[in-house]
Structure formats: structure tokens, C-alpha cells
Amino acid sequence: MYGAKLAPLHPSFCFTHSNTSVIMKNWFFATMFFSLFVSALSGQNKAANSDIFVSPSVLSTAHWAGFKYKEQLDLARQGDMRAVEEILNFNGTVDGRDGLDHAVTCLELIPYSSDLAFAGALNKGKPALRKLMLERLILAQGRTKTETLRKPLSEWAPLTWAVLNGQPFEPSDNSSDECMMSRPRQQKDPEKAPADITPKEIKQ
Secondary structure: OOOOOOOOHHHHOOOHHHHHHHHHHHHHHHHHHHHHHHHHHHHHHHHOOOOOOOHHHHHHHHHHHOOOOHHHHHHHOOHHHHHHHHHHHHHHOOOOOHHHHHHHHHHHHHHHHOHHHHHHHHHOOOOHHHHHHHHHHHHHHOOOOOHHHHHOOHHHHHHHHHHHOOOOOOOOOOHHHHHHHHHOOOOOOOOOOOOOOOOOOOHH
């Protein structure tokens, strides 16, 4: 009895070390490819919108809503006031954490679009939007990683701060030049970049 030999297992039930090794290699390469793909997408998004924060969750909501978020943000970043309006109006589509994340995007957009263009677009919005933006932009200042944007809005975006608080939108004649000088340096696409706006054009 003790000398009996066990019958060998059928080959279909054998899971050899070689099989395990092949599966592990395939899993490793698949994971590595996915990581590189995600990194490439993140890099493209950062390059397209400079250092402006963009939430993947907000992008997903924008896609569901049929809103071309990144295209509008890229135009707004170059000073296109109509695109800034579209970005601001999207605040009515998102709420909760997405609402706060989008507010961070709006906050970080101001130095790029210019205080003049942002305030001008905000001034064209409904009072309810301005009230919402006042609350969200203040909260966004506590979430942004850009230290300079944590300073009071009245210091670095006085026109925007005035509009948010219900004051008349009255840009000075030289405010366009001042805002242009305050913009971060960036390369514009000649085909996309709008002509520099003036206070008179915004008031009309």
C-alpha cells in the first residue's frame, strides 16, 4: 500500500512555472503601456493649457454635456473673452467637488486671459453667476497650488474683484496694457490668438 504510485495529472490540469512567467510578463507590459499612455495624455493636456489645473472628472462631465472644455480653455487662455464667458457659464453645469475643481481652473485662468478680459466676461454674466463665482473663487484660493493666487483678489485682479462685489465695471484707458503686462509669458498661435482687446470694446 505504501509503495503505490500516484497516477500523473492530466496535462490540462498542469499549471507550470513557465505559464505563470508568461502571464506575469504580459501583465507587466500591459500595465507599463497603460501608465505611459496616461502620462502622455496628461503631458499633452498640461502643454495645451500651460500650468492651469484641469480636473479629469470635470473633463468627463464636459464630455457628457457636449462641451468642448479644453478647446474653450485654450482660447480663453489666449484672451478670447467669448471663450472666457463659456468657461464661466460652465459653472452652472458642475457642482460639489467638480464645481470647486472648475473654480480652481477659473481662478488660474485669470492671469492668462488677463484681469480685463475675465472681468469683462464676468460682467456680462447674470447676477446669480457672479454671486456663485464670488463664493467659489474664494474657496478655490484655498485649493490652488499657485501661491501668488492665494493673495487677495483685489491686489492682483482688481477689475474682477470689483465685478464680483457688484461694483460698476469701469476699466481705465491703460488697464488693457497693464493686464497684458501681467500675463504670464506664453507663445500664442497666430491663427487662434484674438487681437488684444481694449476697455472701450468690452464696454460696448
